[in-house]
Amino acid sequence: MAQLPEIHSESLLDYLSTSVLVFDRDFRLRYINPAGEVMFAQSHRHAHGKAINELFANPGQLTTELGSVLASGQVVSQHGCRLELTNGLAVVVNCTHTPVSLSGGLSGIMLEMQKVDHQLRVEQEEQLIAQQEATHSLLRGLAHEIKNPLGGLRGAAQLLEKEIPDSELREYTRIIIGEADRLQNLMDRMLGPNDVPNIQAVNIHQILERVRELVLVEADSGLRINQDYDPSLPDLMADPDLLVQAVLNIVRNAAQALEGRGKIILRTRVQRQFNIGNRQHRLVACIEVIDNGPGIDAALQAKIFYPMVTSRSDGTGLGLSIAQSLINRHHGLIECNSKPGETVFTILLPLENGT
Ligand SMILES: Nc1ncnc2c1ncn2[C@@H]1O[C@H](COP(=O)(O)OP(=O)(O)OP(=O)(O)O)[C@@H](O)[C@H]1O
Ligand SMILES: [Mg+2]
Incomplete structure (x- = not known):
């Protein structure tokens, strides 16, 4: 089995595929996890302390949302929010805003975000993998079934060839053997390597x-x-x-x-x-x-x-x-x-x- 990374509670966020951002009550970024760095093309070092309008080109709606989360203390989830980045890129995300307490007793908000197209891609790929596994086991089964009688056919044609005195007629058995070999090669390719990798x-x-x-x-x-x-x-x-x-x-x-x-x-x-x-x-x-x-x-x-x-x-x-x-x-x-x-x-x- 592959070696698993050792997880400490403080590094848990590093392993998430969900982007996690934490803003303080002045809407300045206090934390961004590696998935967030990738999604927003920002390093933690570079983005830390930046105001929300320095990170997003359309911060208006997000600022209002975060303001109301701070005021109400309630968790809010949103689907399909479009965030425009200052570098011109845009992402559509599903997000959850949770009020949190930062060190020093200050209030803040944690944002969990997942790209909508990411979810779509996961579903499509899962379907693709399942489909391919099904096709392959069908094909391998079929190739296996064809290979067995094919061996018999080829053997019989070889025996027949020895019994036929007329060399013109032997041309036909050679065709049978040649075509059986071609089919055998095709079946071997379909079955793929059998050894343990x-x-x-x-x-x-x-x-x-x-x-x-x-x-x-x-x-x-x-x-x-x-x-x-x-x-x-x-x-x-x-x-x-x-x-x-x-x-x-x-x-x-x-x-x-x-x-x-x-x-x-x-x-x-x-x-x-x-x-x-x-x-x-x-x-x-x-x-x-x-x-x-x-x-x-x-x-x-x-x-x-x-x-x-x-x-x-x-x-x-x-x-x-x-x-x-x-x-x-x-x-x-x-x-x-x-x-x-x-x-x-x-x-x-x-x-x-x-x-
Ligand atoms: N880089 C490519 N550019 C254009 N068409 C491609 C490219 N790669 C694959 N294809 C298309 O995908 C088809 C399937 O490829 P695949 O390798 O499975 O079979 P093949 O090349 O036709 O036959 P085989 O590989 O068994 O000799 C090809 O016939 C070709 O039409
Ligand atoms: Mg090919």
């Missing part, structure tokens, strides 16, 4: 470099693969071969979409207090594969992670479905965003043992 500390940049080399060897000289790596990314616990396979399937797709000419960027970043499905992780490795190809047709985009979905005449439509299942085995997720000129596949992997 060989989990070890893995440097994700080494994985990306291996994939980069493999794809560059296959590609025409018009393809560039640039690196934009975050060197602070800690090692993650994973099976390196499975990760190479998953990333390779994605980068190879990008190279194929570019038809030998264009640019792929491999980017890594760390995300703090990040949800994958309904599980919150303290640190998540975010690996992006970005290409400047034609993009994925909108109708196809919703289906690309399903098996057998392909737009290529020689594609089996298994690459992304296998990649998703390999990343799911590491408790991660692959997301895709695409428009003409920019397709981004994002692999999210928890860094439970990261520092």
Whole structure:
């Protein structure tokens, strides 16, 4: 089991995915937790002591709300509040305002905020993970059932071949054997690796470099693969071969979409207090594969992670479905965003043992 962080009551707020802000009665910020720092793009050091109108471009309604919470001493919850930040960004949040007592007996207000789109994303991802698990177990069951009689068919065709004196007729048994082998390969791909993953500390940049080399060897000289790596990314616990396979399937797709000419960027970043499905992780490795190809047709985009979905005449439509299942085995997720000129596949992997 992954090592759990040791929690002390004073550091509890650091582990929340909910943003927590505390204002004093003059509406100056006294505290902001790490989730709040991320949501409002403000460091605690920089934001501490700032007045509410220095933090938000539309502080009017919030100030009135906080004033009434202070006056009444009642907890107030609000849904869908739009907060405009001074840097021009805006967030829509569900929030709860609670009157609190600050050190020195002064009164203050604690704000708990959660982004509305965050909640939506969690629900969508949970649905996606459940759907993919169901499709995969169906597919594996089906592949298993096909593999058994296929072995019998192939064996019988081999025996038959030995009995047939006419070499012209043997052409037919060879077709049976050849097609049985093709189907067997397809079924093996559908079943995926069966071994127990060989989990070890893995440097994700080494994985990306291996994939980069493999794809560059296959590609025409018009393809560039640039690196934009975050060197602070800690090692993650994973099976390196499975990760190479998953990333390779994605980068190879990008190279194929570019038809030998264009640019792929491999980017890594760390995300703090990040949800994958309904599980919150303290640190998540975010690996992006970005290409400047034609993009994925909108109708196809919703289906690309399903098996057998392909737009290529020689594609089996298994690459992304296998990649998703390999990343799911590491408790991660692959997301895709695409428009003409920019397709981004994002692999999210928890860094439970990261520092
Ligand atoms: N970077 C990309 N740009 C444009 N389209 C893409 C990209 N990545 C995937 N696709 C689309 O998604 C489809 C499914 O990809 P997937 O890897 O699952 O199967 P495939 O590449 O068609 O076949 P296989 O990988 O099994 O050889 C592709 O056929 C292609 O239409
Ligand atoms: Mg593919």
